[in-house]
Amino acid sequence: MTTRTPLVVGNWKLNTSLPEARALATAIAAIPIAGVETVLCPPFPWLVPLAELLGDAPIMLGAQDCWPEPRGAFTGDVSAAMLAPHCRWVIVGHSERRAIHREDDQLVASKVVAAFDAGLCPILCVGETEDERSSGHAERVIGRQVDSVLAGLTEERTRRLVIAYEPVWAIGSGQAATPADARSMAAMIRHQVATHAASAADSLRVLYGGSVNQGNAADIFAGDDVDGVLVGSASLDAVAFTAIRAAVAATS
Numbered sequence: 175m176t177t178r179t180p181l182v183v184g185n186w187k188l189n190t191s192l193p194e195a196r197a198l199a200t201a202i203a204a205i206p207i208a209g210v211e212t213v214l215c216p217p218f219p220w221l222v223p224l225a226e227l228l229g230d231a232p233i234m235l236g237a238q239d240c241w242p243e244p245r246g247a248f249t250g251d252v253s254a255a256m257l258a259p260h261c262r263w264v265i266v267g268h269s270e271r272r273a274i275h276r277e278d279d280q281l282v283a284s285k286v287v288a289a290f291d292a293g294l295c296p297i298l299c300v301g302e303t304e305d306e307r308s309s310g311h312a313e314r315v316i317g318r319q320v321d322s323v324l325a326g327l328t329e330e331r332t333r334r335l336v337i338a339y340e341p342v343w344a345i346g347s348g349q350a351a352t353p354a355d356a357r358s359m360a361a362m363i364r365h366q367v368a369t370h371a372a373s374a375a376d377s378l379r380v381l382y383g384g385s386v387n388q389g390n391a392a393d394i395f396a397g398d399d400v401d402g403v404l405v406g407s408a409s410l411d412a413v414a415f416t417a418i419r420a421a422v423a424a425t426s
């Protein structure tokens with residue numbers, strides 16, 4: 175039995191008006207679920223009003239990205255240091271950032287360091303494309319993405335890192351990885367962490383993301399390898415997201 179606390183993260187992406195964001199956060203916070211940590215990642219401008227709205231509710235906030243430099247001529251970017259007063263978490267290296275904004279491993283690694291420097295907890299996303307999987311390169315790609323970040327982290331920071339395995343082909347497709355594949359990739363990631371930082375392998379949390387819904391969350395989470403889920407579309411529906419949190423709590 176693992177001692178790692180299950181983690182359920184909702185990635186709202188570029189969705190919600192402010193009234194919708196308030197209503198969604200209020201509905202989610204209204205149903206506390208013991209034994210699971212919950213993080214909501216709304217668009218940047220909603221972090222401040224939602225932090226005020228949630229107060230001391232047992233729901234945490236995260237940003238969807240950050241820029242590594244603390245300040246300077248980086249039009250349109252928001253630094254980890256600017257986010258830190260308003261949220262606890264930050265998603266880094268999501269496949270949409272890697273693909274649409276051409277973020278490479280080096281930039282992603284520098285964002286993880288900046289997040290830790292600012293006192294945020296980074297959620298590092300890694301995942302292979304459909305081509306990489308079908309050509310048998312999934313493990314090599316994930317290995318490269320994980321290595322490039324771990325190379326710049328102390329053992330103490332590695333212990334606090336969260337890694338989300340999100341196969342690119344599963345995101346938004348309705349086609350989640352099988353629970354067996356999600357678990358074996360999570361186990362592979364943990365094994366790789368152990369080769370960098372032996373003491374971190376037990377405490378670092380590995381999530382699965384990609385078409386998680388209330389029907390598959392429990393199966394994906396079952397077992398000791400997957401420590402929680404990163405949820406996109408289903409996190410925009412308070413009922414579905416609550417059911418996912420409850421399924422994870424009931425399975426842990």
Ligand code: PGA
Pocket residue numbers: 185340344345346347348383384385386404405406407408
């Ligand atoms: P999805 O998105 O749940 O809509 O597949 C997951 C993600 O992008 O993190």
